[in-house]
Amino acid sequence: MADGKKKDEATRLVSSGRPKERPSHPVTHPPERASTILFPTYEDFTATEREFFYGRFGTRTHRAFEASIGELEAAEHVYLAPSGLAAVTLSLLAFAQPGSHILVTDSAYDPVRGYCDRFLKRMQVETEYYDPHIGSDIAGLIRENTAAILAESPGSLTFEIQDIPALGSAAKQAGVPLLVDNTWSAGVYFKPLDHGATVSIQAATKYIGGHSDCLLGTIAMNDPSAERKVANCLRQIGSNVSADDVWLAHRGLRTLAARLPVHQSNGIALARWLEARDDVVCVLHPALESHPDHELWKRDFTGATGLFGFELPPCSDKQLTAFCNALEHFGMGYSWGGFESLCIPVPVHKYRTVSPRPEPGPERGPLMRIHAGLESADDLIMDLEQAFAAFDAAGKQG
Known part of the structure; x- marks a missing residue:
């Protein structure tokens, strides 16, 4: 801003990710749906740096929403998933390896437990559940093969508040990423990345969408190593998100x-x-x-x-x-x-x-x-x- 003052979050949620590329334009990006992206020349088609090259990797609708989530979560990198559950499960999959061990709060969203106890178990990943009040004592549960820690604060159904800074400190010391489901706060009332988390995850289906008419998950981070792992996982799995759901969630974000x-x-x-x-x-x-x-x-x-x-x-x-x-x-x-x-x-x-x-x-x-x-x-x-x-x-x- 010209006066050097930082904009309030309410202002940033209204103004971020808005069209600016044309002299006259809609107030917000319309849902841009695409599978095939056409290139005007062979040079454009073969260029190594292409912002858009296939619909599965998103359109301007997706980039605009990702920019707004970056503002909300104080994150450099944002990826989208088809649902909140997918955002959690794909984030875990990005870090887990056969033979690895993950720590998951006992208060986690139940479908996440099903994913850990069945799908990840088949992938030879061991899940250990921990007391949501464990705090810094989680250091005693971290092993050499621990690939990730998943926290959720407040916890699903029983609403325990976890000491995210203590978990983050222990995780950082051990070189283990801390993933936090931040859906309850909507990213407005709590900023996990500012409190020691590596990845902040939300079901944008909930407060961000705000109208019970779309399914969407967000994955936000600043760590470059985490970003590469999440990006590679989403690309290799073939995960993609409907432009219509993204547009609905972005509309909800404004209010x-x-x-x-x-x-x-x-x-x-x-x-x-x-x-x-x-x-x-x-x-x-x-x-x-x-x-x-x-x-x-x-x-x-x-x-x-x-x-x-x-x-x-x-x-x-x-x-x-x-x-x-x-x-x-x-x-x-x-x-x-x-x-x-x-x-x-x-x-x-x-x-x-x-x-x-x-x-x-x-x-x-x-x-x-x-x-x-x-x-x-x-x-x-x-x-x-x-x-x-x-x-x-x-x-x-x-």
């Missing part, structure tokens, strides 16, 4: 800084309301002072988004069904990060191995996951109120 504060305020309002109820066992939201990792969250994060969990008291299937079916503003569906609120039960007991969680029953209630959307917080609270009323009525019926 990300405006939407997230609403998700944040709604999420905290719902979490505090739930925490005050006698019929809620606990609320798992790192922005609440009651959360065991609240101080760590406050140290590293600049805000919260709308995803959190809460535990119902022990109940019957009939009561759980009544609770869910009474909801009107909360949808029941997978994913999150869109404009609409969601509420579903999550069977954490099926996934955890290092710190097991008991199955819901007489001693433990079901864990619910909420995504606070952009509706009125008052309406969302009234919706939960009637769901609890239905829950109580079903309990009295036996």
Whole structure:
């Protein structure tokens, strides 16, 4: 800028990756779809430096979005994947080798565990799960053949905050890349690459897209060695992303800084309301002072988004069904990060191995996951109120 001041992130998300190459142009890049790219001359066709040469490697639509993600994640290099899961699995595959060992947080997204326990196992890669609260003690788990560490903060379903700087320091000392799933923060409220991570991964399907209508993953990094490995993996696998999904995600990115504060305020309002109820066992939201990792969250994060969990008291299937079916503003569906609120039960007991969680029953209630959307917080609270009323009525019926 002419005055030398650094632009705010909200401004950068609106202005980055915009067309500038023509005197008059659209406000944003339209979806440029292509398989074959034509070259005007033989010299152009055989040139070693070609920005575009085949559709699988992207078009101007892809480059523009990658530039904006680079701004968001403070990254020099950005690659795209067909989904958030693909961004994680392909990143792990880029570093893993037959006979190698990887460390994965016990709180990782469940499909990632399936990939590690089945696909990577077939590739003779050993996965060891670690306690998400391990911090610098992860150094004791790193072996000579450790190829990568995967962290997710907060953790899926149970929302533990990991000490990313401590993990990053231990990983760097051992020469092992640290990969961080940064989807919860949307890249706005936490910057893993500034806290010791080698690779920052997001499911742009979630908050970046923001409208539950596209599938996309992002992989961001500054380390040149990591960049080469990720790039080679994606090219050799043949991974590519639809220009239409990229265009939708880029459109969503423009309003990300405006939407997230609403998700944040709604999420905290719902979490505090739930925490005050006698019929809620606990609320798992790192922005609440009651959360065991609240101080760590406050140290590293600049805000919260709308995803959190809460535990119902022990109940019957009939009561759980009544609770869910009474909801009107909360949808029941997978994913999150869109404009609409969601509420579903999550069977954490099926996934955890290092710190097991008991199955819901007489001693433990079901864990619910909420995504606070952009509706009125008052309406969302009234919706939960009637769901609890239905829950109580079903309990009295036996």
